[in-house]
Amino acid sequence: MNFSKESNKKKQKSLDSKKNKASKTVSTSFVKILAFAFLLFIIVGVCAGIGFVKSIIDAAPAISVDDIVPEGYASFVYDQNGNEIAKLYGTDANRIPKELDEIPKYLQDSFIVIEDERFWQHNGIDLKGIFRAIFTNLKEKRLSEGASTITQQLIKNNVLTNAETFERKIQEQYLAMEIEKKSSKEQILENYLNTVALGRGTNGVQSAANKYFNKDVSELTIAESAVLAAITQRPTYYDPVINPENNKVRQSIILQKLLDYENITQAEYDAATKEDVYNNIQIVKNNMPSSSTQSYYVDEVYKRVKEDLMIQKGITEAQAENQIYRGGLSIYINQDLEMQKILDEAYTNEDNFPKKNEDYGIRLHYSLSVKKAEGTKHYYKEKEFETDQELDAFIEQYKKDMIGPNDEVVGENKTLIPQPQSAMVIMDQYSGEVKAMVGGRGKKEGNLILNRATDSPRQPGSTFKVLAAYLPAIDTAGYTLATVLDDVPTKFPGQNKIWPKNYYKQFKGLSTVREGIVHSMNIITVKTLHDIGPQTGYDYLIKLGFTTLADREENNGQIYSDKVLPLALGGITHGVTVLELTAAYAAIANNGEYIEPTFYTKVLNHDNKIILEKQPARRQVMKETTAFLLTDALVDAVVRGTGRKVNFKTQPIAGKTGTTSDDKDILFAGYTPYYTAVVWQGFDYAKTLDSYAGYHKTMWRYVMERVHKDLPRKEFTRPSGIVTETICTESGLKAVEGLCDLDPRKGTVRTEYFAKGTVPKEECTTHYKVTMCKVSGLPASEYCPEEDKVDQVFIQRDPAVVIWDPNNPPDIADLGYEMKPTMIGEICHIHGPVIEPPINPLPQDLIDDGNEGNTPPDNTDPQPFNPLEPNDPVSVNEPENDDDEEDD
Structure with a gap:
């Protein structure tokens, strides 16, 4: 570099030039503006972030020392007679509290070294651990490591939920620091060790010591203590009973850390690593009593009590769960054990379900864990099979495909779910109490699993006809x-084809609402809803307690709504649950009053004070007279309609079948003067039932006949607002003597029930009488002899409502009782005065072939008229057997 004076002068001159000065000024200003903007951006971002975090913290629940202290009492469930039927322990079973000085120091240290190494130093959150976890997760490009402290885990388990969200994590860290201000480290550790989930329904080290080693926690060895501490994070994967190899890896890490931190001596470490701890566990395992699975009913009780605790007590989900599993509650439920026993027996009797080679199937849920050279791989498969042999062959081949020659199976689970599935609910319509329920057939493989009676909305089919229309x-x-x-064939507005069709493949013609209900007539139902408007039907369904209906929903740019005509046939967006359908029919059975279905009456705390008392919502959703009229029609549907197969005859039964158009869901909703029950059958994964064979109706009868076995016969109550009138079933108006009673179909007169004020005042206008000539088959003329005359009754309909296809004329059952269009305006041409030949006949070439005048051609001789007599049989294409169903 040149450092001469001349060189320095040149440099100075260059620096002093105006051009460079201006350039330097602009450049400097730009940098300052950019720096200021960046700083401003950071400040705004930090402020926004602080505000966001503050809003999350403000939403965190208040916390006290009591909130992290487990209450330590199991809850008990009692049936309607006060008998203890269940002990709720779920995720917090058999917790036995221990004070910290009763827990060995090396057991305390085992949890600390594996879960929270700096427990004694941090203030609730471990910043060093957080940065380490971030670095590790970035390095491995997956969330392989967390940084929750023991204090945070205690907060998560006792106060918050396990939801993996950013907001929950911030609240957890904030509350952890708050609780560290209010309690000592020893209190936090004691509560943690009495709370931590250690698999197999155990919470806390004492219950885990009992479960795995059949000893008190104070008697645990160092090796056994490390086994328990190893279970945390993934209790199933590190289960020392079924996955001892996995647990052993983590136990070894704990023992090494205990040695490194000088929590144990070298001699203690050597003894612990040599101890045959897993063999001891297997011996204890063989003596373990098998754990029981709670029923679908108790599952539902748990969910509803938890929800009511959250709403009425203003607590979080985790706090509600803590009360149920740790609060020593006494929960009194509405279950009738005898009724439940009948229902359970029905669902374990395979004769009540399709057999092999019909609709029989098995749904397999199969998981496989294989230890390979590159690490453990987990596989999962769901598949349906028609036979056990097919299923076994699939598993064998699947394992061959997934397991290599040097691989090791470290986990395998096979869950079998029979198909088709079914669910049923029985309810007392006068109290709203659910008396018995089953959420599926086959062995119940756990608690809080899918309940098809309450968790799985399905299409209701024709059971909705009564409710919606x-x-x-x-x-x-x-x-x-x-x-x-x-x-008759009909096109509704917005339809470009005749819709809907009927399951009986023809059209019945003029029909009453009663017949529409009895025979599950699609067109009559849709016409009814079209007349009143889908909005009206929708509003009534909401009042009947349905919560899954779509008002107006947008999905992928398409609008969905249940305020449309298919609503009448049960064609809805999301389906309904068996429970809500039961409650809706129970409202009809209960004289029009809807009562919210309930599973429990009261909940008492550990001090026997009532903390929840269930008072179901009640509302009158229809007139008492309406309920009776529907009931009477539904009784008719069971006696002579689509529900005949459920009729056990010792009690009056009202009910309605339901089958979807694709045969994926079949139902029966019915009630007696005692109870309402709904049964559903179908596949878990929408699939057509190729041969339903009325199994749902068989099930309903099988259960309800036994439920009512010892009950005296009771009739449905007729309210004072009901009157009767003799009407014509072709017009719905008052029957006319000598007219309606002479209809060829054995008469169309019946006595019908009406609500006061709705009795028709007009007389029948559908029937009319014509004097016919038996010889010509046409209306008689004044010239027909009296002996050839006969009175005949016809019906007349509005021709505008029928869609005629000349190439494919509709099959309407009552068309034969109308006067043929070709006969209208005609009279007998056989009888009459003789017409003499004209005086001046036409020329011979203008005379036709001799068929002029009153004599018909030889090949058109009139057929004698044979009017139908009242006792002549008439085919109306009724269902031929009990298994016929509607096809909506």
Whole structure:
């Protein structure tokens, strides 16, 4: 570099030039602006971040020392007679509290070295651990390591939920620091060791010591203590009973850390590593009593008590769970054990379900864990099979494909779920109490699993016809059971084809609402909903307690709503649950009053004070007269309609079948004067039932006949607002003597029930009488002899409602009782005065072939008229057997 004076002068001159000065000024200003903007961005971002974090912290629940102290009492469940039927321990079973000085120091240290090495130094959160976890996770490109302290875990287990969210983590860290200000490290550690989940329904080191080693915690060895501490984080994977190899790896790490931190001596370490601890566990395992699985009913009780505790007591989900599993609650439920026993027996009797080679199947849930050279791989498969042999062959081949020659199987689980599945609910319609429930067939493989009665909405099919169409039409739109609609080919607004079709493959013609219910007539039902409007039907369903209906939902740019005509046939967006359908039919059975279904009556705390008392919501959702009219029609549906197969005849039964158009769901909803019950059958994964064979109706009868075995016969109550009238079933109006009773179909006159004020005042206008000539088959003329005359009754319909296809004329059952269009305006041409030949006949070439005048051609001789007599049989294409179903 040149350091001469001349060189320095040149440099100075260059620096002093105006151009460079201006350039330098602009450059410096830009850098300052950029730096200021960046600083401002950081400040704004930090402020926004602080505000965001503060809002999360503000939303955190208040916390005290009592919140982290486990209460230590199991909860008990009692049936309607006060008998103890269940002990709720779930995720916090058999917890036995111990004070810290009763727990060996090396057991305390075992948990600390593996879960929170700096427990005694930090203030609730471990910043060093957090940065280490971040670095490790970035390095391995996965969330392989966490940084929760023992204090945070205690907060998560006792106060918050296990939700893996950013907001929950911030609240957890904040509350951890708060609780460290209010309690000592020893208190925190003691509560943690009495709370920590250690698998197999154990919480706390004392219950775990009992479960795995059959000894008091104070008697545990160092090796045994390390085994228990190894279970944390992943209790199933590190289960020392079924996965001792996995547990051994983590136990070894703990023992090494105990030695490194000088918590144990070298001699103690050597003894611990040589101890045959896992063999001792296997011996204890063989003497373990098998754990029981709680019923679907108790599962539902747990969920509802938890929800009510959260809502009424204003506590979090974790706090509600803690009360149930640790609070020593006494929960009194509505279950009738005898009724439940009948239901359980029905669902374990395979005769009540399809057999092999029909709709039989098995749904396999199969998991496999294989230890390979590169690490442990986990595989999972779901598949359905028709036979056990197919299933076994699949598993054998699957294992061959997944397990290499040097691989080792470290875990395998096979869960079998029979198909089709089913669910049933029995409810007392007068109290709202659910008396018995089953959420599926086959062995129940755990607690809080899928309950098909409450958790799995399915299409209700024709059971919705009564609820969505006929109920609101009778209740508010002036309909009666005698209201007549025409079951003929129909196109509704917005439809470009004839819809819907009927399961009986033809059309019945003029039909009453009663017949629409009895025979599950699709067109009559849709016409009813079209008349009252889908909004009205939808509103009534909401009042009946359905919570899964779609008002207006957008999905992938498409709008979905249940306020449409298919609602009448049960074609809805999300389906409904068996429980809600039971409650809706129970409202009809209960004279129109809806009562919220309930599973428990009261909950007492450990001091026997009532903390929850269930008072179900009640509301009148229809007139008492409407409920009776629907009940009477539904009784008819069981006696002579689609529900005949459920009729056990010792009690009056009202009910409605339901089958979806694709045969994926079949149901029966029915009630007696005592109880309401709904049964559903179908596959877990929407699949057509190729041969339903009425198994759902068989199940309903099987259960309800036994439930009512010792109950005296009771009749449905007829309210004072019900009157009767003799009506014509072809018009729905008053029957006319000498007219309606002479209909060829043995008469169309019946006595019908009406709500006061709805009795028709007009007489039938559908029937009319015509004097016919038996010789010509046409209306008689004044010239027909009296002996050839006969009175015949016809019906007349509005021709505008029928869609005629000349190439494919509709098969309408009552068309034969109308006067043929070709006969209208005609009279007998056989009888009459003789017409003499004209005086001046036309020329011979203008005379036709001799068929002029009153004599028909030889090949068109009139057929004698044979009017139908009242006792002549008439085919209306009724279902031929009990298994016929509606096809919506």
